[in-house]
Amino acid sequence: MRQSDLESFLAVVRHGSFRAAARERGLTGSALSQTIRALEEDLQVRLFNRTTRSVVPTEAGDLLARRLTPALADIRASLDEVRSIGGRPSGRVRMNAPAPALDWLIVPHLPEFLRSHPDIAVEIIEDASNVDIVAEGYDVGIRLGLEMAQDMIALPLGPEQDYAVVGSPEYLEREGWPETPQDLTLLDCIRHRFPSGTIFPWRFRIGEEDIAIVPQGRLTVSNARHAVEAATAGIGLARVALPYAQGDLRQGRLVRILDRFSPQLPAWHLYYPSRRHMPPALRAFIDFFMKAAR
Amino acid sequence: MRQSDLESFLAVVRHGSFRAAARERGLTGSALSQTIRALEEDLQVRLFNRTTRSVVPTEAGDLLARRLTPALADIRASLDEVRSIGGRPSGRVRMNAPAPALDWLIVPHLPEFLRSHPDIAVEIIEDASNVDIVAEGYDVGIRLGLEMAQDMIALPLGPEQDYAVVGSPEYLEREGWPETPQDLTLLDCIRHRFPSGTIFPWRFRIGEEDIAIVPQGRLTVSNARHAVEAATAGIGLARVALPYAQGDLRQGRLVRILDRFSPQLPAWHLYYPSRRHMPPALRAFIDFFMKAAR
DNA sequence: AACAATTAATTAGATTTGCTTCACAGTCAA
DNA sequence: TTGACTGTGAAGCAAATCTAATTAATTGTT
Missing domain, CATH: 1.10.10.10 (Winged helix-like DNA-binding domain superfamily/Winged helix DNA-binding domain)
Incomplete structure (x- = not known):
């Protein structure tokens, strides 16, 4: 055997x-x-x-x-x-996480991690659906917020998450600057479709009330980077995690709108099953990325 | 691997x-x-x-x-x-137990157990010293009383233990019938030596007080059966677990003395580490011998 | 102090095991 | 029906694993 x-x-x-x-x-x-x-x-x-x-x-x-x-x-x-x-710490770490968290919190630091831990192998699977990391054989996952299964340990990774609605200045001048989320119905929204088929709803906070709008528009993408690119090209408005738009905002190619309505979203969390003995590779992985996020 | x-x-x-x-x-x-x-x-x-x-x-x-x-x-x-x-339940059961418990509680029922559980292998190691059954790789052990390590489950196996001092009628007529434990110093006691080298002390209860006597005599054995045989032959007095002497007592070859001084000893206990999932072979083993002891 | 006895490490050779390649059979979609 | 895909089975081969024999080191005994 x-x-x-x-x-x-x-x-x-x-x-x-x-x-x-x-x-x-x-x-x-x-x-x-x-x-x-x-x-x-x-x-x-x-x-x-x-x-x-x-x-x-x-x-x-x-x-x-x-x-x-x-x-x-x-x-x-x-x-x-x-x-x-x-x-040195050795072993394998299998991680499951949604694309945005990977893009901004993990991938940028991966080269340094791999360089400083030559005996650790890392396997990263991009997955937006909520999987049972234990049943699927993962060591660690990333999710928004804290609604974790029991026996999971969750650590906040990075600051609270912020989504921004952005458009190119030209587009906004041409089509008009929306003042409230409701005004979006008059404009072209670039939609995001999950692999599951559902359209990502745009959430806003008006006063004390949370509302969700299913965006309408002619372009639907499945990747936040494509949405940003399309918005930059003046095709319509996009709503993406703030870091995706940061660069274009700074350079004036995009303008953020409706930001006083953006809800405060919970931060990303690293989570992993609580076990008697944590594998040393996992311990090193978590320590490194927790420190890197600060 | x-x-x-x-x-x-x-x-x-x-x-x-x-x-x-x-x-x-x-x-x-x-x-x-x-x-x-x-x-x-x-x-x-x-x-x-x-x-x-x-x-x-x-x-x-x-x-x-x-x-x-x-x-x-x-x-x-x-x-x-x-x-x-x-x-059927299958697997292996490794047991560690002192000789008397094996002789009276396990071995007599072993053939039936093995016959009714053809896919279970049993390994029995006779050992009087207190071993750490987890560290030594045993599944189950037998000990007197309840002083168990934590995380152990103990089940009483059979009635409370009784030790008897016995001698042959001829010997007692010849040398005199002791009235109290102290009288034993005048007689030949058959001693029991453990593998560790220590002589098994004879314990008695006088009123509210427990006393231990180190027996004196010319014959020292390392096996209760030999002690019984020697006593039957009129060589001296023996102190053994009651079941060893039962047969000879019934047939009049031995007489029990000082029984009002014999202390009540705790019963034998089966004990095993508490684990999430008990191996099915162990479960069958324990069920069988608990029932057999009744 | 020397010898016998015990035990682990090492090497070489034989056997076994486990993997791949290739062919085949069954199932689903176009 | 056809074609692509998937799991199964047989044959051949390479590599791992075991045994046997030898060597080396240590302990206890005479």
Whole structure:
């Protein structure tokens, strides 16, 4: 019984696919197939219901995955910890975070982190949906605010988040400067569509009341940088996390409007499952990026 | 990284010897030596300080062993649990217990247990000293009374323990019937020596006071059965757990004396570490022997 | 002080294991 | 139906792992 076989099993559960799991583990699908078959034979239990098009864990497979996930994490952490005694912190950190947080809080500091921690491997998956980082096998995630599952530790990363509505001066001169959020209905708004298909609503605070507007407009993008670019080109108004627009605002290519209506949004938070022993790589990762955000 | 390699590592820590660990794992010492060396190379840390005469874990080795022990137990339990879904409870139970408890509470029922649980392997180590069952890698132990380490669950097994002083009728007629524990100094007591070298003291309760007498006599044994046999042969008086003498008492070959002075001793207790998920083999083992003791 | 006995490390050789390649079968979408 | 995709099985090969034999070091004994 090899440790890596059990890791492979968990990878199949996570991906719901032999091939995808094989890619992650750097094996061929055939090898994985044999590994799982050997495991099933050993345990005398069928672990997956396979139709050629989908791989779904059986009840037994689901149970095994839930039991094995924390135990294997413990073992990995133990080995990493001992490895870190002699030399530098080592191990792997798998992070799950939405694009804006990655763009402004993580990626800019990544080169320095990797340089100063040569024995740590980092894996970053961009994902805006709320995933269960434990079930999906992540070590750490980033989310807005504090609504965390229990047994999670959350640390505020960076200042409170600010969204800005921006447009090019030319566009605003031509189409008119909106005075209130309601005026937006007369203008072209650049919309943001999530992979899930929903349109990102624009939220404002008027007095004591929070309102949400579903923006109307001819351009829909799925990436904040594209929205900023389009706004700069005078196509319409964009609403993005402030840092995306900062550069163009300073250089006068964009103007911020309606800022007295922008609601105060909670800051980004790093969060991770509270465990008996934190892997040293994760400890180094969190320490570094918490300090970098200050 | 194989699971069995880590188990082997723990075996070396437990035994403090490559050879002994190799015997337990069914390998040659050579294989174990290579396994440990590969592990050390991988972790870039020396795990043992070897002098040819002793193998002592380094600080790193000790840390790894403490971290790995519960994690590997979790994995073993997870696999056993899944194995038990399709068929019968399966796995291995390692028990540590003193000889009298084994003789009267475990061994008599072992054949039936093994017959009714064909997929469970049982390993029984007779040991009178108080060992740390977690550190030594046992699943369950038996001890008198309730002074347990924390995080241990203790279940009373069988009735309260009773020790009896016995002698043959001929011997007592010849040498005189003692009326009080103090009278024993005039007679030949058959002594019991523990492996540690200490002589088992004879405890009595006089009124409200507990006293201990170090018995004097010409015969010293290390096994209660031998003491009973010698007493039956008229060599002297023996003090043993009541069940050892029961048969000879009924048949008149032995007579119990001083029984109004015998102290009430606590019952035997099964104890085991409290864990999130109990291995199914252990659950079956405990259920069976608790029921058998009634 | 020398020898015997015990134990771990090392090397070489044989076996086993595990992975990849290739071919095949079943399923879903166009 | 066709074509793309996915999981399974067989054959061959490379690498890891075990055993056996030897060496080295230490301890206890005579």
